[in-house]
Amino acid sequence: MRATEAARPARFDRAQQSRRAMLAKVHIAKKELRLDEDDYRQILADETGKTSAGDCSVGELDAVLGRFRARGWKAATQRRSTGHAMHPMAKKARALWISLCQLGEVRNPSEKALEAFAKRQLGCERLVWAKQSHSGRLIEALKAMAERGGWAQTSPDGRNLTVIELKCGLCEAILAKLIACGEVPADWTIDVAAWRLCGIDTAATEHGYTADNYGDLAEALGRKLREADPATVRTA
Template identity: 55%
Template sequence: MPAAARTIARPAQFDRTSQHRRAMLAKIQIARKDLAMDEDDYRQIVFDKTGRTSLKEASEADLAQVLDVMKAKGFKPIARAGKVAAAQHPMARKARALWISLYHLGEVHNPSEQALEAFACRQLKCDKLVWARQSDAFRLIEALKSWAVRSGWTQHNRATQKPLYPIERQASLCEAILVKLKAAGHVPQDWALHDAMWKLCGEENAREHSWSAEDYARLAQQLGAKLREMGGAT
């Protein structure tokens, strides 16, 4: 057997040094914004401390010196005790939406950013979600989707097996929560979503008009609150 064929793939390794470097670069940009520093002044500091006009090739020691200058100019990093800065890249926003939806479904008991951060870091083997590689997004998102499916929240069209459109997923979420409420005996078995919309959200004539994404989001929140109130969450 050729040597290449005998090679066992090694699991992906996260470069913690690279993660720390990205965090330092992000902090420099925050400092630059906080100090309202113009382009010329910023470039001069970078050149004075690194000998370059860009931080692209700067070492961590160089980055630390740039940060020291900015601190001397008045930049004060804010330490938020007990709080986790929310990651804002596309992967994080999608994961956050799924996390909150699973909270409404009664599967997630703590909807906080800290709880999502802990779950994401376990899945992605990283120190902070904000440092995670976008190329690894599928692992976090698929883990959350699999959890959703196990909990009765359909993610695909049963006939075509194609992923549901966003508004269809929201409707499916509402249906899944309603099923749990019925199973626990908290609402009548003959309730449809329009009954829940009227009786829980006060939306009159809900059967007679098409629903928006905001309508489904509001209903999911109300159904989730009812599920937790009645002790139907798992």
């Protein structure tokens, strides 16, 4: 090899880099929107005529991302630009707030509604400015709302529950409300409700149900609760 060839800088395929970045965004958006496999494949088919993002061109991936953005998804860089608090307290509060919406204990799952609630609890204008030492007050207020809604935050002996136990308990609490409003029979289990109401087969996972699986189920059951009896949804 000649010296001039050896010194030649490596070439980068910018088009391929762009495509890989967009493909990664598609998979991130799918997870963050909590799309089940059927919904995801349908969106791909609607926008591109294909069922695998890996087969899509840059233009087709852009169309799929446009569809996700229409559903409210924002890339991480866009979320950071909004000024939303991203410290541990805020992330935990946000996760609880969304779960409480699924449970029907709050009506509005938006960041603005969470900010308003946090302001009442902490006396701080913005959650991003809140002192971490005050986090317990906000989290405990959210947990108290969960308990009032029938979603236990600790075990009967006072033990802290694992994430999967909390997510499973959330599904059970939503099911209890569906039973209470007469939407489903009193003898339905989580597995029966998942399949008959949401078309989710809880036995289909290879290694058992995970916390993420229960999170997806809670979202699906929460939609059914709001559709069945909007009056059960509180206005926090």
